[in-house]
Amino acid sequence: MAHNELILTNVTKRFGGLTAVDALTMTVEPGQIYGVIGPNGAGKTTVFNCITGIYKSEEGSVSWRGEEIRGLTPYQIVDRGIVRTFQTIRLFSQMSVAENIMSGRHIKSTQKWWHGIIPTPGSRRDEKENWLKVGELLEFFNLEEFAAIPTASLSYGHQRRVEMARAMAVDPTLLILDEPAAGLNDKETSELLEVIFKIREQGVTVLLIEHDMDLVMKVTDYLTVLNFGKKIAEGTPDEIQKNPLVIEAYLGSEDDDDE
Ligand SMILES: Nc1ncnc2c1ncn2[C@@H]1O[C@H](COP(=O)(O)OP(=O)(O)O)[C@@H](O)[C@H]1O
Numbered sequence: 001m002a003h004n005e006l007i008l009t010n011v012t013k014r015f016g017g018l019t020a021v022d023a024l025t026m027t028v029e030p031g032q033i034y035g036v037i038g039p040n041g042a043g044k045t046t047v048f049n050c051i052t053g054i055y056k057s058e059e060g061s062v063s064w065r066g067e068e069i070r071g072l073t074p075y076q077i078v079d080r081g082i083v084r085t086f087q088t089i090r091l092f093s094q095m096s097v098a099e100n101i102m103s104g105r106h107i108k109s110t111q112k113w114w115h116g117i118i119p120t121p122g123s124r125r126d127e128k129e130n131w132l133k134v135g136e137l138l139e140f141f142n143l144e145e146f147a148a149i150p151t152a153s154l155s156y157g158h159q160r161r162v163e164m165a166r167a168m169a170v171d172p173t174l175l176i177l178d179e180p181a182a183g184l185n186d187k188e189t190s191e192l193l194e195v196i197f198k199i200r201e202q203g204v205t206v207l208l209i210e211h212d213m214d215l216v217m218k219v220t221d222y223l224t225v226l227n228f229g230k231k232i233a234e235g236t237p238d239e240i241q242k243n244p245l246v247i248e249a250y251l252g253s254e255d256d257d258d259e
Pocket residue numbers: 015018020038039040041042043044045046047
């Protein structure tokens with residue numbers, strides 16, 4: 001199939017006098033693990049917000065599988081198979097792990113709220129399918145032993161995994177991860193690497209922002225590097241690591257990072 005890519009063309013997003021994203025053009029191919037990196041404040045999260053409908057860019061185009069999605073609402077964009085996690089974990093902290101994952105199922109569900117009160121054969125079937133899917137996801141993300149536990153009492157690493165499981169419950173075509181390794185220890189980070197590869201094996205395209213350079217270089221196929229909202233380089237991890245502009249803007253300034 002043609003036109004299955006995510007294509008950003010000259011996307012510009014301003015906040016007052018600040019140009020947070022400046023004429024960004026990039027293409028994410030189906031099946032890729034694509035990274036967006038750059039120093040703090042470079043505009044990475046803003047790019048993700050423009051793709052997922054949280055912001056509408058002032059200029060440019062966001063094309064997904066041949067359709068212009070700039071200007072659609074976040075819900076409409078989820079409906080088209082683009083699902084994200086957030087830089088700061090957002091879970092229902094008092095709900096169990098299984099219920100949190102189930103909430104992802106309900107986002108995509110066609111059920112009406114009153115089916116909970118007056119179940120129809122269709123809603124019963126959906127609900128059964130949903131719980132089967134939640135079970136699969138608990139297994140996929142190695143969360144089975146925590147299924148009934150409120151997410152608030154889990155470690156940070158496990159909470160991150162629940163968030164990814166909930167996103168995967170929506171059956172995304174494109175999964176967008178904003179700094180998935182933030183706050184993880186080395187062991188959790190290497191587990192995350194495996195999980196990202198497993199997600200791609202399911203046929204899901206992955207777009208991620210990440211601070212952990214070691215992880216980025218191991219996990220991504222292709223990278224865009226932002227600095228002050230502008231793309232300063234793109235290429236494979238090998239090419240990026242050798243690029244003098246990138247070394248100057250980012251790799252060389254790692255000591256200044258607050259994380
Ligand atoms: N809602 C907003 N209002 C005003 N300025 C914002 C807003 N969101 C982000 N910014 C600014 O845009 C720039 C890019 O931010 P962000 O996309 O969060 O960077 P990154 O994710 O690369 O660290 C920063 O200077 C930030 O302060």
